[in-house]
Amino acid sequence: MISFSAVSKRFPGGKDALRGLTFAVEDGELLFITGHSGAGKSTLLKLIAAIERPSSGSILVNGQNVGALKPAAIPYLRRNLGLVFQDQKLLYDRSVYDNVMLPLAFSDHSPREAARRARAALDKVGLLQRERANPIQLSGGEQQRLAIARAVVNRPSILLADEPTANLDIDSAGQILDIFVAFNRVGVSVLLATHDLALVERYGTRVLRLAEGRQLDEGGSA
């Protein structure tokens, strides 16, 4: 479960990215976070992953107060989160398979189990046949699917996606969202930030709307 209580974030220089945000996400829930550019969507996701720290308020992720975590504890928090970014953050000096293997390098799995998990993750996003390719050889949609495979390979309980469909055509964007919905159906909590309201409306699920760091309203998109 994720819980925000009166969370604000002010960056050095005085810009308020988030102001008094209060909401909760239950286990296994799918939440879309929408808003224009600069609304605070990315900051919200970064706060959950402890990439940024809140200026005030508290954030609980699976019972842990993220804002009070010591730096040494942050990696263990992130291992329970799957992070997908608009720019994918793939490594182009290694194969598709090796990109997915990266999070498994510091897990306790045996080499055989790690390889099995990596191939299973690639299979789920339809990239098993491209495992030997370099990410640079993939299309934008395939690169985003590879980023999702890397995010889910350690079977996190929460998936955070920041504008994962931003640079994709409508068909590819739909495929990517379908993958997130599929993971949500098997119990993974998904928080997906997007500015594409038309795409969100297709799923009829809960939406958190932000504008200039404030929470506008909350409700279904249908």
Add this chain to the structure above:
Amino acid sequence: MRAWLRQHRLALAAAARKWLAQRGAALLNALALGVALALPAGGYVVLEGLQSLSTRSAIDPQLSVFMRTDAKPEAARQLAARLRGDGRVHRVRLITREDALAALRGTSGLADVVAALGSNPLPDTLVVTVAAGSDGALDQLADELGKAPGVAAAQADALWARRLAAIERVGRLALALVAAILAVGLVAIAFNTIRLQILTQRDEIEVSKLIGATDSFIQRPFLYLGLLQGLSGVMIALALVWAGLALMNTEIAGLARTYGSDFHLPFFSTAEAIALALLAGGLGWAGAYMSVSKYLREIEPK
């Protein structure tokens, strides 16, 4: 424990891959480290060799008192008796001219030369071991004995060995200073190489932090890379020292033969070579640790 060992094995393999991936630069680095290490390492083996030479020689303060060849045998015996009563003298040994000639005859290759001599040219000799004291006291006694009746010359035998030992002590101190300076250099080279590695792998480090890698997990391959650098430097240093000793020993052997000695400068023992490797590997590791401690903190996901 198995997972921990596996992670170390993987980190070492990753470091070896990085090292091999840039063979040219890695080789030049190893060469720079090797040359830097070869200087104190070579100095060490030379000084160890010189120390064995000086300890093999008599360090006890000794005088050789040569009687005139025309002096009567009683003169040497009387002088020996007088010296045994001298508080400054620890021991006196008389080598008669007949004993000296017999010893010379027994020396390999000289029997024919001795046989060709018409008469015994060697003098009676007193070998005087002086009680512990300063070099000044030794010189003073040598002066006195040089003026004694029937004495041709008195010579302080051990002085050269004591001077050699003193020079060796100075050399050892100079070597320690050079080694300390070069150790700092080695750490600096490892620090800078790892800094460059960190900068070129910035993306990988950022992604690793995002997906939950701990700092120690990210640091490990860089630390092993520092270790490999140090070890590669030692390999080159040992090769350089070995080659240098081989060249020097060829010349030293010829010189030593003229003194009837088999003296040579020995190479490192296995224990010494391992100690040197551990030291250099440790310094490489330390340089890498300083570098990752400083620069990994600066790379955070955005």
